[in-house]
Amino acid sequence: MSLLRSPIVSRILSRQYATHAAGKSPTAIVMLNMGGPSTVEETHDFLKNLFMDGDLIPLPFQRFLAPVIARRRTPKIEQQYADIGGGSPILHYTRLQGEGMAQLLDELHPETAPHKAYVAFRYARPLTEATAREMREDGVKRAVAFTQYPQYSCSTTGSSLNELYRQRNNSDMQGIEWSVIDRWGTHPGFIEAVAQNIEAALAKFPVEKRSKTVLLFSAHSLPMSVVNRGDPYVLEVSASVAGVMQRLGHSNPYRLVWQSQVGPSAWMGMQTSEALKGLARLGKKQVILVPIAFTSDHIETLYELDLEYSKEARELGMQVHRAVSLNDSPVFIRALADIATDHLRDCAAGKGSTSIQMDLRCPGCTNATCGQQKAWFKRGGR
Numbered sequence: 001m002s003l004l005r006s007p008i009v010s011r012i013l014s015r016q017y018a019t020h021a022a023g024k025s026p027t028a029i030v031m032l033n034m035g036g037p038s039t040v041e042e043t044h045d046f047l048k049n050l051f052m053d054g055d056l057i058p059l060p061f062q063r064f065l066a067p068v069i070a071r072r073r074t075p076k077i078e079q080q081y082a083d084i085g086g087g088s089p090i091l092h093y094t095r096l097q098g099e100g101m102a103q104l105l106d107e108l109h110p111e112t113a114p115h116k117a118y119v120a121f122r123y124a125r126p127l128t129e130a131t132a133r134e135m136r137e138d139g140v141k142r143a144v145a146f147t148q149y150p151q152y153s154c155s156t157t158g159s160s161l162n163e164l165y166r167q168r169n170n171s172d173m174q175g176i177e178w179s180v181i182d183r184w185g186t187h188p189g190f191i192e193a194v195a196q197n198i199e200a201a202l203a204k205f206p207v208e209k210r211s212k213t214v215l216l217f218s219a220h221s222l223p224m225s226v227v228n229r230g231d232p233y234v235l236e237v238s239a240s241v242a243g244v245m246q247r248l249g250h251s252n253p254y255r256l257v258w259q260s261q262v263g264p265s266a267w268m269g270m271q272t273s274e275a276l277k278g279l280a281r282l283g284k285k286q287v288i289l290v291p292i293a294f295t296s297d298h299i300e301t302l303y304e305l306d307l308e309y310s311k312e313a314r315e316l317g318m319q320v321h322r323a324v325s326l327n328d329s330p331v332f333i334r335a336l337a338d339i340a341t342d343h344l345r346d347c348a349a350g351k352g353s354t355s356i357q358m359d360l361r362c363p364g365c366t367n368a369t370c371g372q373q374k375a376w377f378k379r380g381g382r
């Protein structure tokens with residue numbers, strides 16, 4: 001079937017036509033995430049943008065060092081994207097999730113309809129500038145910055161919000177009223193979607209082995225320098241794990257471990273790969289790996305968990321399955337729509353344009369942009 005004739009594409013086109021015909025500018029729901037290279041060739045630009053980001057990796061002489069590090073790292077990471085099928089699926093799934101969410105939102109919150117999902121990535125296309133251009137062309141006057149990181153960190157959601165703030169004087173951004181959905185790691189719909197994927201993975205083990213299977217929740221680690229300045233990410237990931245375990249009725253033993261450390265500094269542990277080795281040594285050989293801090297597949301699930309760690313674990317005689325990522329889960333897409341609905345209702349009720357928690361900077365934060373950004377969003381982006 002040609003792409004243009006597929007039911008999902010024709011539904012989206014007819015919604016866009018209806019919006020245009022009604023002459024009403026859409027309420028923009030801007031899906032913020034880091035992004036990933038959609039093709040292997042985009043890997044270098046992705047890494048360069050990533051290492052240029054002082055909110056994620058503050059480097060001395062950043063403008064000079066970042067391109068050097070990116071170039072050196074590119075061949076290894078290109079190979080990893082080639083090994084997972086030729087690129088990151090983040091854009092594919094973010095668009096799918098956003099379009100599904102916007103459709104549900106039109107029904108759940110008709111007061112602000114029509115809704116249109118936009119994607120603004122921090123390090124890969126579409127970058128914030130391109131998204132802002134698209135929003136101006138659509139005549140957007142009201143926008144919700146909706147982080148796609150369930151748990152807040154200054155190095156992830158904070159970085160995306162700082163970038164939106166830096167772009168505020170861009171002519172495409174003028175006249176837009178903003179509000180922010182800055183975290184949602186304990187939302188019941190998110191918890192339910194993760195729990196259902198764990199149950200499906202548990203079903204792969206024979207009934208008599210199921211309750212002994214260890215659930216190993218794995219999240220991208222953070223440098224200890226970030227944790228120690230009071231970043232809320234570790235606390236919020238832990239809260240997500242607690243929520244999932246409560247929903248599962250504490251049916252299994254579990255741990256939260258951390259993956260994907262980069263570079264020589266100290267990072268939050270225990271590392272996922274070490275935890276698997278430790279469990280093998282203790283004779284706990286049935287494990288389910290559960291990605292808990294990302295909403296779609298990416299290099300950390302498809303390469304690190306599925307290819308690297310699972311292979312190592314099998315060599316230690318372990319049986320390891322991975323809970324699938326949220327990707328196209330309808331339960332998750334409904335959760336996104338519910339989160340956005342609650343937010344739009346709260347805004348209409350005058351309850352503020354960000355969460356109360358977003359107002360509080362990390363006690364050790366010395367990044368002036370963080371403070372200015374929070375104040376700007378609190379004023380509705382004015």
Ligand SMILES: C=CC1=C(C)c2cc3[nH]c(cc4nc(cc5[nH]c(cc1n2)c(C)c5CCC(=O)O)C(CCC(=O)O)=C4C)c(C)c3C=C
Nearest residue numbers: 035036037056057088090155156220222262293298299300
């Ligand atoms: C919640 C998720 C993530 C946090 C927190 C996070 C922090 C963080 N990351 C780096 C450095 C790198 N991350 C890289 C890739 C990458 N990171 C995440 C998520 C989080 N990062 C994802 C989903 C991805 C992959 C994207 C995809 O596959 O599409 C990379 C590039 C890959 C590599 O070179 O290894 C780097 C570098 C730091 C320093 C950091 C906290 C400060």
Ligand SMILES: [Fe+2]
Nearest residue numbers: 034220260262
């Ligand atoms: Fe990362």
Ligand SMILES: [Fe+2]
Nearest residue numbers: 154365367370
């Ligand atoms: Fe900060």
